Amino acid sequence: MTRSNLFYSSLSVGLLSLAPSLLQGAPVLEVFPADAHLRSKLDRQAFVVRVIQDNGIHLDVTSDAKLTLEDPSKAVLTKNEVAPKAEGSTKIKVQWKNLSASVPLTVEKPDFEPTVSFRKDVMPVFMKAECNRCHGAARGQDGFKLSLWGFDPDADYFRITREQPGRRVNLAVPEESLLLTKSDGEAAHTGGKRFEKGSPLYHTMLRWLKAGAPDDPKDLVQLKSVEITPGSLVLEGPEQKFRMNVRANYADGSTRDVTSTALFLSNNEGTAKVDAEGVLTTGLRGEAFVMARYGSFTVGVPVIVLPKNLKFEWPKVEERNEIDKLVNAKLRNMRMSPSEFCDDLTFLRRAYIDITGTLPPLERVIAFRDDKDAAKREKLVDELLKQPGFIDLWTLKWADLLQIRTINNQSYNKTVQLYHNWLRDQMLSGVPLNQLAAKLLTATGSNIENPAATFYSLELDPIRVTEDAAQAMLGIRIQCAQCHNHPFDRWSMSDYRGFMAFFMQVGRKAGEDPREKIIYNAGGGEAVHPVGGKAVPPKFPGGEEPDVKGKDRREVLAQWLADPSNPWFAKHMANLVWAQLMGVGIVSPVDDIRISNPASNQPLLDYLAKRLVEYNFDIRKLAKEITLSATYHRSTRSNETNELDTRNYAKATIRRMRAEVLLDAIADASGNSAKHTGLSQGMRAVEVADAKKTNYFMTTFGRATRDNVCARDEVSPTLSQALHLLTGDTVEGNMKAGNLVAKLLTSGKKPTEVMQELYLRVIGRPPTTEEASALEALFSDEAQTKATLEDIQWALLNSKEFIFNH
């Protein structure tokens, strides 16, 4: 029986992994966590039983499934929770309808009763009851301060037991400790009742107080990681329930079911809300990310919620490459079908703006329209990737990341110009992005001779250098962790100082030229932890502590960053490229990679990062792969299944051209090659090196000031933008300077031809029949022909179709 069961389960596992498509349609039973270890009398482990139905919807069948112990002498099962009985190992068998699974269980030291630990047991109570949210404020709350989200257990222990002796704990009558009476509603508490008297949280605290409120031994086993299961969910809404399980893993290999003491959060309560016990309840259709916070860890689960009994059939769609497969896999789960392909001229304009930051020239529009070559779109991409516009656009994007700008008495026009030129040279010569980043991080010497050294002269404060480098190169915002553990991410204060330590030995001295700065390795300087005042050794974010003895720490960091196995850099860069082409990042905003801001399609992001590495960090190659995917060719028009989609690429994203590109586009579409207001003669807006050099138009349309590192790809539309286009001098000025209508009329073109040309130049398509006939009616008054055409030109330049890339 056992053997045949085993055989059967191993067979089904084998089938599953080999050929998922074969089993599509057959329901699958899984148990979480997949194993259990009980290592003390007090250890418990609960299980979640999930069935993936034939329609792809997940069911929580924990309450209905039959759980039995293979060897009941080893443990006790109460509902879905197992408690230890005797040393040894056995299996828990799970049966639901005709599906079954089994989970290995080991029991060690079933009689050992561990003493209650402040850090392991009591600190989680402060998190769960959210004591350390209010009392975690910089000055505490009503005279009592805890560390925010518990980043400093030593200080918390001191404050609770000894800061105000006799006030907060009463070890003679533990039940009367203010710590408890404030929490359980017995005494007046501005924060209200946090938990019930007699609840598990109450008991943990009471047990610790009864033991004499002891501190932990120095060698207390450390929390290593936290896992939440199941790892992803597809549910129906509203009102479907699903329980989560959270398990803590400790350095000694022990585990603990912390579901009841983890703090649960949802980033979209309307779609999936989660209660204190980790049971989520679905709501409206959509996606949510449900997180559990325990210790300094936050872990999360993406949840898709679909309407009940949704009728959906996945259409047969063309998949041109792996990108399409990954995008479509997500869309299938979301029950959305992709939009149809866009037409050739829309594609032409989209590719021009995305890849080169320019509008397609008139001749190119006509040629592309008339080109009968089936591979013309691919050929176009190849052609565009070679254009200088591509270099300018990516120089502009990196200049934003590096915050290239003049600063009074610190950063001068000359050094800024040199830095910008250097950056453009790198782009032009196709230096792999990881090498570019390494060059910047290790830049040494005079920033006039080696302009990359300006990387270290724009910001002098190591705090800013640290935070900017993390955000620009890794896409991580670690600012929070300067003063407390990041509340919604993995970064602790130690991680922050560990990263900062790489930048603590950057020396800066004045050169001969007053504008010059010489960057060198000072060889000394440490990042000091504000708690405890100890120097924190350099540590890679989420990685190890490298050996930096006798080395320039920046070299060590650059090596790590440039390594193909770096967990952050390739993902961040791939996301930047994707966001530029698709209008919205897989992680969005692009410079905020964070556990609580999950990727809309993690497998896709992982794939793109892998490809970028395989392409040796060449943006062009990745951009080409993306633009050749069927996904890139989608129309912006939605179908009835994908109307609500904003982040899954079921349809193309409509996005406004960024300020610099739009300004250049207005000039180009007006036939004006003269200077932009406020900028140098002949200089295109995308080429301006210094962010401080701007004009009214660019500022209004959100030119990045580069005062901080925040990527500003999206700027919400404002009234002043609309008014400036309508009445400002940019559109009028460019039209006047270009004098296009007059020139075309003088060359002998008929008004209808001029109108056609204006359409093609400005919005990249000919007028529709309706548009053409309506406009042609206006040409009857010959005296007004020029004015009428200029009105048409003006109207086109003010149209959404022009301002937006679609």
Added chain:
Amino acid sequence: MVLRRLLLGSLVAAAPGLTHAAVPEKVTFEDHVLPILQNACNNCHNPDKKKAGLDLTNYSATLQGSDGGKVVKPGDAASSMLLKCVKGTEEPVMPPKGDRLSANDIAVIEKWIATRALESMNSKGAPVANNVAAAAVSLTRPSGPPPMPGNLSKDGILATPNSNAVIALAASPWAPVTAVGGQKQVLLYHSDTLELLGVLPFPEGLPTIVRFSRNGELVMAGGGVGAKSGKVALWRISTGERIATVGNEVDQVLAADLSPDQTTIALGGPNRLVKFYSTKDGSLIRSNKKHTDWVTAMAYSPDGAYVASADRAGGITIWEAATGAESISLPGHKTAVNALAFLPGLLASAGQDGTVVLWDVAEGKEQKKWTAHAGGCEFVDFTPEGKIVSCGRDKVAKVWDQTGKALLTTQPLTDIALRAVLSGDTVVAGDWSGKVQAFLLADGGKPFGDVALKPATAAK
């Protein structure tokens, strides 16, 4: 089977009684309504904070109402603001944060108002009047034998398996008697023999401070229940009779002292106020708002002319005892002041900054300052003859002369040394672990014994 059903039936029947889920037959303010208000409302609606001008800590203030008028209309529950706010049928919904009142609590309040808002079960009459006569103030040792406890009860009030931090400790200025705060009780010990002399019940809660009167005849204890209530009690040590109880605080009293003429008790706590109560009738004489953080220490000058108060932010203020007017502020401590002690013309303060500071009260100037206990000085006291005793986070107690010269350093206690007094030639010191040890001044700091503070042994 039948038996089981019977058991189940009786359990169900018992349930309502266990959960107090019923509204009493006769609802009164004192018995039923006040406990609800104390839990849910008095954090803001107390005589000190008085949010919206509303004080819900006693019957008359509750009926008096808020800035907006009466909140209770006896006999007319439906139009009483108090009920509407807790029910949430009218803004502001109360309590503004935390849990709303339970349906049962609301029903109790509703019935109380509907049944004409009775004060108590049977108009119990005024509480027993305090009866303290004014005492003569003398700076010297009173004539006659030193006042010792008479034949007092030695029965412990509460036995506990563990002991708590020693936060209330005092020595009689003239007799070999040491008072230690326990759980809901004050224990009197002979300072030389460490024999238990008597137990004074303090059912009001945890004593946070004990003091002897200037003449050594009375012992005072202040304290209460955290975030709930605060009181100060006064006993005659010869008889153990409680002769006064003052204060109607909404949180523990943290600091208090009895005026040398025994007519006034000055007290303070987390509400930051310095309040003066008459020992004769328990009435509040005045309430001074000056401190910017919890009031942590209070001391009368030996002549009774001044009272000094200190707070957790480092502020020290000297008040004229007779008028309550502010006399002078003593800036110097940057962090919490933990204790104050007075000699004629001289004030000692113990700071979290680790220092003991001696202040010239007439000049309002720092006279002498030294680091007494690294990490924080928790306590300081004067003996009548002018010796200084202190203790702190370095776990030791020390005796000093007024130049800051250490005369004795005790061996380390088991944890932070929280209180230390000098009774004759005996240093008695208590620590965070709850251990109280005694040292002879002449013995170089070796303990000669410890007080059996654990009331388990104090109990019969």
